[in-house]
Amino acid sequence: MRDVAVVGVGINKFGELWNHSLRDLYVEAALAAIDNAGVDHLDSMTIGCMTSGLFVGQEHLGSLLADYLGQKNLAASRVESACASGGLAFRNAYIEVASGMSDIVMAGGVEKMTDISGDGATYALAAAADQEYEVFHGATFPGLYALMAVAHMEKYGTTREMLSAVAVKNHHNGAMNPYAQYPFEVTRETVESSVMVASPLRILDCSPITDGAAAVILTTVDIAKKLGKPIIKVIGSGHATDAIALHSRDDITTLNATTEAAAQAFKMAGKTIKDVDFAEVHDCFTIAEIVVMESLGLYPPGKAGEAVVKGETALEGSFPINTSGGLKSKGHPVGATGVAQIVELVKQLRGEAENGRQLTNSPKIGMAQNMGGSGGSTLVHILEVA
């Protein structure tokens, strides 16, 4: 297996982008990545997208987007793992370069979620859950995470304040991110008085509906050196699934796919969580960030909530989480999220994160955890700057 580096990143400003079609979104981010990398060609492209079919009636994205990117006859494909589609695209691109099959591969992610009614979007997103045994009965995504939250609160005494602390922190970081959908601060009071969606989760506990795309270019370390880019190596990659339905899992207060994927990534990297300096995690709902922190082994079960309240995961804390603003403030264009997380890791490791959000202690190792559905699939990646 060859050493693989990320040499270019591109992202567009996330939001309700009425003027951008799915193809516009992707091409804009992809061109930014190509420019950032300085490469003159691609060998292949893998695109993460949860469900362009249900959102805009378009499948066959490999062909469509290679065409619109001006990459004649490119080997391009789309991969899907619900909200972990982006992380999966990154892993597949990594494997393709590491194996020696290709030298320069683009991993992109895109989702166009606003060309459809709110109900239509809810229906499309519900495809990430168990259609027959969860969605059929009226369970929504916030509902499934709410079930996790209630169980976590019952078992460990996790509080409303802890959930709010996640939202407040992420908005604080996102306010400094020019690409974020909601670049503004929120207070605990605002979060706790926002409309209830599925008890105890309120609208400000939930990531939004977002249009957006992100893309990164992976290549060998040798080519990266020739391009004169900082060497950001992919040192670990992990991928795991879990029972898709919440009720089929033994313990809904922990995310086994996350623990398993992280273990694989750590083993490959020869590292542990203690070696990691910061992380982008999948905060589709505030409770998710808390449970992921525990499932990654960062905190013992039941202890992550108070750590957030104490500020241990803030920019200046001992383990900054979601310096980008997370899904909460940055936005969650489903298929793009996993790739957007890599974009943030690279920016931080290069020292290029905008405004005050750049970590000041020269981070060396960053981790991205990207999750599908209610934890049915997870991709974990570890990047290290040379």
Add this chain to the structure above:
Amino acid sequence: MFPSRIWRESKHRYRLEAGKCKKCGKIVFPYRLICPECGDREFEKIILPDTGKLMSYTVIRVAPSQFTDQAPYAVGIADLGDGVKLLAQIADCDVEKIKVGMDVRIEFRRIQTDAHHGVLSYGYKFVPKWY
């Protein structure tokens, strides 16, 4: 929902027919072709019990389109014993009064009404166990 999809699921939804692995005893609902615990492929047909204990629940206030008229409604996961857990709506209750650990019973209810002209979907819901 298309009739064939409703029809295929009816024996699970109407009668709670499940499979019990002949090798390790794990109960799978709905039926599967392979046991997720031990990998064996032979199952005995069983019917799930009709009572259980609520392990978690949430009150859904922003509902998907087929359920907007029912909002707010509660959805919960109940433990029916023998390692079997099920997710369903909790009917006939004051959503403010539901408690984790509550005893529930399973009742046959209409789950979805497809506008004025579609096929009706029936299945199971939890109700608080009061007798």
Add this chain to the structure above:
Amino acid sequence: MVGIVGYGAHIPRHRIKVEEIAKVWGADAPSYKKGLMLREKSVPPPDCDTVTLSVEAAKNALRRAGGVNPAEIGAVYIGSESHPYAVKPSGTIVAEALGATPHIHCADYEFACKAGSEAMFVCLGLVKSGYIKYGLAVGGDTSQGAPGDALEYSAAAGAAAFIMGTENLIAEIVETHSFMTDTPDFWRREHEFYPQHGGRFTGEPAYFAHTTGAAKAIMEKTGLKPKDFKYAVFHQPNGKFPMRVGKMLGFTKEQIEPGWLSPTLGNTYSGASPIGLTSTLDIAKPGDKILMVSYGSGAGSDAFVWKVTERIEEVRDKAVRTRKLLDENLTYVDYGTYAKFRRKILKNN
């Protein structure tokens, strides 16, 4: 010997008071309550319909039938005037839910409020003739009353199920009689949402004529007099009619009360006299004779003479008693919730 092997009822939890309905339409609640002898009625939530009520009632009947294999049920007849589909039987869904398919005869019955007793009537015949081993007869409804109409105060929801057979009987059928004429007292045309009725015409020439016609004929057939019966169950569109017809026929209040649920249940239409029979069986003693006379607008009455057996004592508490379902664990709704539940509010889709 032919008769009831298992019986059961199901009533939804929600109720609405007469005052709550009267308030909206500016009607005089006390005089409605007095005139109809009605205080409140059951309201089905949107997830309950005739099919779901029938399934739960039938499950209770199976619990009391002790060991009847659903696969041995040879016929399933659901009688209702609020079947969920105009074309596609309720019976197929009920049979599938109970595990009684596929070797089973099925038909849905309708005849206003006597569709349930019709199902019972036909099952008894098929069992007696030896065509089937067990027959499942259900009377259930989630009927609608037009907003502001007198019937809105009473149109309620509930179901009762009976498994008929020849062995392990709880109650034996002694005699049946059916009395019917073409009398248009209450009707609903195809595609209409609410029924129409002839006001006071629904009384003497309709309900009373047919109920007494059937009751007198069956008493003559059997040589039995009112005092020979322990209990009498009549169709109960409100609280008043069954008491009056009982008195007309020579029955006492005490004979009628155990099966008289309408003051707090309302009119469960095809479920009315069948549910009344279940609450009577809940307290009857071996040897008791019960007269049951249903009534369906259009019009007709089915009369039955039942004789309770020894087995009633050991099985009656194998399922929940009807009075418990009627009186306990109730949730009262306001008119707005009631109108929403009953789809009386027009939406664009």
